[in-house]
Amino acid sequence: MQTYDLIIIGSGPGGYAAALAAGKAGLVTALVESGPLGGTCLNWGCIPTKLFLGATEPIAGIRAQERLRLASGSMTVDLPALQRRKDTMVGASRKAIEQSLTRVNVELIRGRARLASPTSIIVNNADNGEETELGFAKLIIATGSSPSFFPGMEPDHQTILDSTDLLDLAEAPESLAIIGAGAIGLEMGQFWERLGTKITLIEGMDRVAPTEDPEISKVITTALKRAKWKISTGKKVASIQAENNKAVVTLEDGTTFEADKALVAVGRKPNTEGLNLEAAAIATQGRGWITTDDCLLAGENIYAIGDVNGRTLLAHAASDQAEYVIRHILEQTSDPYGPGPIPGCIYGSMEAIRTGFTAEELTTQGKTVTISRAMLSANPISQSHGAPAGLVKVVWSQGKVMGISAVGHGVSHLITLCEVVVKEGWTREKAENIVFAHPTLDEALKEALLAQQA
Amino acid sequence: MQTYDLIIIGSGPGGYAAALAAGKAGLVTALVESGPLGGTCLNWGCIPTKLFLGATEPIAGIRAQERLRLASGSMTVDLPALQRRKDTMVGASRKAIEQSLTRVNVELIRGRARLASPTSIIVNNADNGEETELGFAKLIIATGSSPSFFPGMEPDHQTILDSTDLLDLAEAPESLAIIGAGAIGLEMGQFWERLGTKITLIEGMDRVAPTEDPEISKVITTALKRAKWKISTGKKVASIQAENNKAVVTLEDGTTFEADKALVAVGRKPNTEGLNLEAAAIATQGRGWITTDDCLLAGENIYAIGDVNGRTLLAHAASDQAEYVIRHILEQTSDPYGPGPIPGCIYGSMEAIRTGFTAEELTTQGKTVTISRAMLSANPISQSHGAPAGLVKVVWSQGKVMGISAVGHGVSHLITLCEVVVKEGWTREKAENIVFAHPTLDEALKEALLAQQA
Numbered sequence: 075m076q077t078y079d080l081i082i083i084g085s086g087p088g089g090y091a092a093a094l095a096a097g098k099a100g101l102v103t104a105l106v107e108s109g110p111l112g113g114t115c116l117n118w119g120c121i122p123t124k125l126f127l128g129a130t131e132p133i134a135g136i137r138a139q140e141r142l143r144l145a146s147g148s149m150t151v152d153l154p155a156l157q158r159r160k161d162t163m164v165g166a167s168r169k170a171i172e173q174s175l176t177r178v179n180v181e182l183i184r185g186r187a188r189l190a191s192p193t194s195i196i197v198n199n200a201d202n203g204e205e206t207e208l209g210f211a212k213l214i215i216a217t218g219s220s221p222s223f224f225p226g227m228e229p230d231h232q233t234i235l236d237s238t239d240l241l242d243l244a245e246a247p248e249s250l251a252i253i254g255a256g257a258i259g260l261e262m263g264q265f266w267e268r269l270g271t272k273i274t275l276i277e278g279m280d281r282v283a284p285t286e287d288p289e290i291s292k293v294i295t296t297a298l299k300r301a302k303w304k305i306s307t308g309k310k311v312a313s314i315q316a317e318n319n320k321a322v323v324t325l326e327d328g329t330t331f332e333a334d335k336a337l338v339a340v341g342r343k344p345n346t347e348g349l350n351l352e353a354a355a356i357a358t359q360g361r362g363w364i365t366t367d368d369c370l371l372a373g374e375n376i377y378a379i380g381d382v383n384g385r386t387l388l389a390h391a392a393s394d395q396a397e398y399v400i401r402h403i404l405e406q407t408s409d410p411y412g413p414g415p416i417p418g419c420i421y422g423s424m425e426a427i428r429t430g431f432t433a434e435e436l437t438t439q440g441k442t443v444t445i446s447r448a449m450l451s452a453n454p455i456s457q458s459h460g461a462p463a464g465l466v467k468v469v470w471s472q473g474k475v476m477g478i479s480a481v482g483h484g485v486s487h488l489i490t491l492c493e494v495v496v497k498e499g500w501t502r503e504k505a506e507n508i509v510f511a512h513p514t515l516d517e518a519l520k521e522a523l524l525a526q527q528a
Numbered sequence: 529m530q531t532y533d534l535i536i537i538g539s540g541p542g543g544y545a546a547a548l549a550a551g552k553a554g555l556v557t558a559l560v561e562s563g564p565l566g567g568t569c570l571n572w573g574c575i576p577t578k579l580f581l582g583a584t585e586p587i588a589g590i591r592a593q594e595r596l597r598l599a600s601g602s603m604t605v606d607l608p609a610l611q612r613r614k615d616t617m618v619g620a621s622r623k624a625i626e627q628s629l630t631r632v633n634v635e636l637i638r639g640r641a642r643l644a645s646p647t648s649i650i651v652n653n654a655d656n657g658e659e660t661e662l663g664f665a666k667l668i669i670a671t672g673s674s675p676s677f678f679p680g681m682e683p684d685h686q687t688i689l690d691s692t693d694l695l696d697l698a699e700a701p702e703s704l705a706i707i708g709a710g711a712i713g714l715e716m717g718q719f720w721e722r723l724g725t726k727i728t729l730i731e732g733m734d735r736v737a738p739t740e741d742p743e744i745s746k747v748i749t750t751a752l753k754r755a756k757w758k759i760s761t762g763k764k765v766a767s768i769q770a771e772n773n774k775a776v777v778t779l780e781d782g783t784t785f786e787a788d789k790a791l792v793a794v795g796r797k798p799n800t801e802g803l804n805l806e807a808a809a810i811a812t813q814g815r816g817w818i819t820t821d822d823c824l825l826a827g828e829n830i831y832a833i834g835d836v837n838g839r840t841l842l843a844h845a846a847s848d849q850a851e852y853v854i855r856h857i858l859e860q861t862s863d864p865y866g867p868g869p870i871p872g873c874i875y876g877s878m879e880a881i882r883t884g885f886t887a888e889e890l891t892t893q894g895k896t897v898t899i900s901r902a903m904l905s906a907n908p909i910s911q912s913h914g915a916p917a918g919l920v921k922v923v924w925s926q927g928k929v930m931g932i933s934a935v936g937h938g939v940s941h942l943i944t945l946c947e948v949v950v951k952e953g954w955t956r957e958k959a960e961n962i963v964f965a966h967p968t969l970d971e972a973l974k975e976a977l978l979a980q981q982a
Binding site: 087115120121124125126127128129130131132135136139142143144145146147148149150151152155156159163170388389390391393394397413414415416417418419427452454455457458459460484486487488489490491493494497506508509510511512513514515516519 | 541569574575578579580581582583584585586589590593596597598599600601602603604605606609610613617624842843844845847848851867868869870871872873881906908909911912913914938940941943944945947948951960962963964965966967968969970973
């Protein structure tokens, strides 16, 4: 039986980053992947959606200037051409991933892996179905997650779609019902809205972007309503049926409506099916998320990173966990995994970001909290884009920044700066000592950091 | 004679910031202004140009997607409407400035000031020409700068224009000759190019953006040439004449060409004319820049801040000096003024930023320098905007970041993050410990910080 210092299952942002770091460090490493290299993020997630939003941004820009009566115009998108470019770009990135793995001597094994014992896996070869047992000193499970569905709203992939289906539609539907107002629903909806699709958004929680600060949700809601989205919050969907090429959505209150297509984006589930976790006595929790200890260990010599451990379902969280685990394997650290704040963004015409704690989270922890904020309405960069709605909200405890949320045009550009401010727990004095260039959107953050706290 | 704790001459970003801080601190303060509140930045500089660039950004966005054959379209700008909006916005900001000064009890005096003695000024009332002498314990001169011209190229304000004239043109000229490839020429040129004007750019130095790193200049040049700018560097202009409503530009090598309008943006000179600096024995240097010591003192109890002292001709540099001077007056600091790196941006479709030192500057100081860089071509956000040209360049000395330059679509959004990295002298390890959200343009900075240094 061939054995490796390290076997990694899954080549998404977690598995790929782990393989690259392990290869550089000289570990004899194999990376097993049953699908396309790069995982959800590259193939059906962050990257395609950013490409679609970036390509259609001028449409939103034209509309913003038209609202101010400063300009008029239009842009027509060649959707098949955009999809081909997406495929080309994603394909090039897959190739780049493969090359960089080869460069650091990581062996790439195409096939589906399952645990055979606490020290070995079996790979079912993707081409010929042959099964091979491979031994490992260390194993990293980085298999990610997939869209999940409540009973009664499973996609048929024709009319009732998941986020992957929606990327490949041949033409913009006239109307689209989006079930779930998280990042996926909001980003996808904005893309199709720009192409002329009428959007109806249904969220079971009491507001859009329900994991964000309520003030953030409010600004997003206003912007979407202005863009003629029909929004229904606090209402659960009872069922979605495909009838005569239409999606018929029935809410629990009995209301029913029709749309050409429906996107179900209500959550994700861990990819653990068929992994045979029992062979190494690996525990799971909730929907099947792999239980990990403080060092991301799921069992002896077996780590789980990224979405599959259910900690933070974000690509950069997976990569960060990957880098930590390789240092842990190399005994460069024995500290528990403590990444500090993990930044998050929702992209589109109206963007939202968050890093660190919300006021509510800190109050729940029994901390005394103060808040300072700045509106974007006076910021010259926001004004120049005809996008004065939005704010930056800073959460303080004991004189230090504990969290920042922001919403508005282009605020995703503030995220790493906010991450640094929160991670380092800036004081007001620290913020005073930084020269902010003028005019920048960044000055809204400065204004929020220096504003009266209450 | 009425006397004040503090008199400030000029209400631009320096004078205004000083007045606000002084008022808050309870100093009996007067602010003297002969023109519109807000100075060059608000009325004829940073703010109007950002508004013009922001409003026309969709045009550049459409062109970028058209180049990729992903879309087609156009946007027509209502130039008079845009100018009216500029006037409205700028007017509202002037009003906001006035209100915030009133709120902290700063007395606003409209008129032209000149020094009468080392402890008093005379103000010539703007309305009635009356002259009043006012005494001060401390004086801040913050009179800013104005466009300067070489002999033979003075504007006639009809055909041969300065940057202020160019903001108010009633329609886009068919062709525009821009003399000077600094920030003003590049930003203004990009605005008019978007409206259809053919641009010819003449720079006497050997490259566009001559104060930036040569690698940055190269990327800008390529982008402008692709946008059909005619560019001539290393050639000085001998004269510009207005003939039959055309600007006739003659270079020193005898070449001559015609354009509908010419913009002369070759430099700036300090606004010291009529200030009667001799009354307080205040020294100047070069074109008349006021000489200041390490504490920004130009004489006993007389400070000079902002453009007029010639240190850094940027709005935020003036504001930062203002805040220092007020602390110095209040005896909260006796340290010499040491702002650290001052960030700078050039805006437009192809943006450039810089903070800290260039490699050349450090080498001249005898320091050992290494360089690391990342190209934007692989960044998903750059790709999504059809704008893969550009790079982030990091300059290191003794394991610490000493300067960062960047060029490309949207890189102005990196400026404050870069400022923090340079000001704090990040090490490679420090950069490794920050979680960068994915996908962001910020990741290009991460990649540059972690790239091999050479």
